[in-house]
Amino acid sequence: MNALEVLRREAELLAMSAIGQPPHKGVPACPGLNLGETVRHVGSGYRTALEWIRLGREPGTGEWQEFPTDGEDPLEFMRSGAAAVLAELEAHDEDEPCATWWPVQQNYGFWRRRLAHETTVHRMDVQGAAGMEVGPVTDEVAIDGVDEVLTLWLGHKLDVLGVRGSRDSLVTIQVQDHLWLTRCGPHGASAWRVVDPEDAHLADAQVSASPMTMYRWLWGRLPDRMVQVIGDHDAIAQLWALLRLATK
Incomplete structure (x- = not known):
C-alpha cells in the first residue's frame, strides 16, 4: 500500500464530498458527530501530526491550531492542513526517524499510514452524512486498515x-x-x-x-x-x- 498516495487521494475525496454540504448534517454511524466537526477534526489532526514531528514529542494544549481562525472556512482549514502534512511527509523517506505515539514505529512511515487511515475513515463519515454512497477502498487498503x-x-x-x-x-x-x-x-x-x-x-x-x-x-x-x-x-x-x- 502506498500510504502517501492513499492520503492524498482520500483527503481530496473528503474535501469534494463536503463541498456545499450543511455542516450540521449528522454522521449516521457516529451519533453526536456531524459533518462540519468531522472536517474540522481532520484538519486539526493534520496539524497535530506536524507538531509531533516538529517538536519531537506529543504537543501540549495550545501548541497546534485546533480550530479555524475567525472567518476561516473549515473546509479550507482541512485542505491547507492536508497540503502542509503531505509536503512534510513527501520530503522524508518513510524509514526516516521521527517522533510518533507508537513506540514500535518511530518514523515517517507511521504518520503516512496513520493519516491515510484517519482520512479514509472520516471521508466515509462525511459521505454518509452527505447522503452519498460510501465509496470503497481497495482490498489492500482495507486489509492494512x-x-x-x-x-x-x-x-x-x-x-x-x-x-x-x-x-x-x-x-x-x-x-x-x-x-x-x-x-x-x-x-x-x-x-x-x-x-x-x-x-x-x-x-x-x-x-x-x-x-x-x-x-x-x-x-x-x-x-x-x-x-x-x-x-x-x-x-x-x-x-x-x-x-x-x-x-x-
Whole structure:
C-alpha cells in the first residue's frame, strides 16, 4: 500500500464530498458527530501530526491550531492542513526517524499510514452524512486498515489509556485468507497476525467479513449484522466495546 498516495487521494475525496454540504448534517454511524466537526477534526489532526514531528514529542494544549481562525472556512482549514502534512511527509523517506505515539514505529512511515487511515475513515463519515454512497477502498487498503486498528489501537492505545477487559477471551478476525488473533482481558489487550491457521482454533469466537466490511466494522461504522460471527458472542461484544474505547 502506498500510504502517501492513499492520503492524498482520500483527503481530496473528503474535501469534494463536503463541498456545499450543511455542516450540521449528522454522521449516521457516529451519533453526536456531524459533518462540519468531522472536517474540522481532520484538519486539526493534520496539524497535530506536524507538531509531533516538529517538536519531537506529543504537543501540549495550545501548541497546534485546533480550530479555524475567525472567518476561516473549515473546509479550507482541512485542505491547507492536508497540503502542509503531505509536503512534510513527501520530503522524508518513510524509514526516516521521527517522533510518533507508537513506540514500535518511530518514523515517517507511521504518520503516512496513520493519516491515510484517519482520512479514509472520516471521508466515509462525511459521505454518509452527505447522503452519498460510501465509496470503497481497495482490498489492500482495507486489509492494512484492519491490521492497523487491531495492532495499534486495540494492542497499544488501550494500554496507554489503562483500559482492561473484564474476562480473558480470544477472538479470531478473518478477512479472506488473512487471520488475526485478539486477546482481551484483565491483563490487557493484544492482537497479532496468525501464521498457522490451526492457531485460530484456539479462539472463543470468530468474526469474518470482506475487507471493506471488516475495516468499517472494526471502526464502529457498521452493525454486527454486516459480519459473520461464530462462537462466544460475549467475547465478541467485549472486543467491540474495547475497540470503541480505543478509537474514541
